[in-house]
Amino acid sequence: MSTRTSERLATSPALPAEITLRVLDLTDRGWDLTLAATDLTPAERERADRGAPSVRRRRVLLRSGLRRVLGFLLDVAPRDVPLQTTGGRPVLPGSGLGLSCSASEGVALVAVAAGATVGIDVQRHRDEEAAAAADEGWLSPAELARLAVLLPGPVRLRAVTRCWTQKEAVLKAEGTGLRRPPAGVETPVADIGRVGPWALAPVAVPEEYVASLACDAPLVPDRLDVVRLTPGGPR
Numbered sequence: 001m002s003t004r005t006s007e008r009l010a011t012s013p014a015l016p017a018e019i020t021l022r023v024l025d026l027t028d029r030g031w032d033l034t035l036a037a038t039d040l041t042p043a044e045r046e047r048a049d050r051g052a053p054s055v056r057r058r059r060v061l062l063r064s065g066l067r068r069v070l071g072f073l074l075d076v077a078p079r080d081v082p083l084q085t086t087g088g089r090p091v092l093p094g095s096g097l098g099l100s101c102s103a104s105e106g107v108a109l110v111a112v113a114a115g116a117t118v119g120i121d122v123q124r125h126r127d128e129e130a131a132a133a134a135d136e137g138w139l140s141p142a143e144l145a146r147l148a149v150l151l152p153g154p155v156r157l158r159a160v161t162r163c164w165t166q167k168e169a170v171l172k173a174e175g176t177g178l179r180r181p182p183a184g185v186e187t188p189v190a191d192i193g194r195v196g197p198w199a200l201a202p203v204a205v206p207e208e209y210v211a212s213l214a215c216d217a218p219l220v221p222d223r224l225d226v227v228r229l230t231p232g233g234p235r
Helices: 001-006 033-037 042-049 053-074 127-132 141-148 152-172
Strands: 020-023 084-086 090-091 099-103 106-116 120-125 192-193 198-202 210-214 226-228
Touching: 020 053, 020 210, 033 053, 033 099, 042 053, 053 099, 053 106, 090 099, 099 152, 099 210, 106 210, 120 152, 127 152, 141 152, 152 198, 152 210
Parallel strands: 020 226, 099 120
Antiparallel strands: 020 106, 084 090, 099 106, 120 210, 192 198, 198 210
């Protein structure tokens, strides 16, 4: 591990987290799926190959993207990053780095935090899906009450999708995922807030999507720069 990376890992939990955020356009025709697959381990490629073509594409590009980011931070080739999966989440034992990934249709996100734990989630927003949320049982009574006063309708519906991304981000940060009922994660029904020890902030993504970040260190939303990860581009 490089000296530069070791210094980054000394980040104090009392200070804002140093977070690297990358967004991938999965629909970009410039992606070379065969080349991206060479960044993965045989086990990662085998898992990706078990999915339908669209699922395989998402899994390969997202894992390759995470490995490219980590390879840059650790100064090693992407395929040489000792990345592991524990409980369905990516981990880099002994590094002090918190990792999280998410994808929804054509957009994927990678988050890497120095000295902090993170969870990230992105969802394609659709009014009809958000309108059905009250009947699906994943919103708490308090959330439903706060959502009821958000007008006009489109604002309220987008807030519903925001609630879902915040819940998923928190559950990923906790390491439980949807094994814990999402209704038990009560969000602030606002772009910025907290859920227990987790600070929440929005992540910039294309207009038709909503994304949220959860972190156990302070977040400064204005400093959450999201850089596009492109085929063959900088990491």
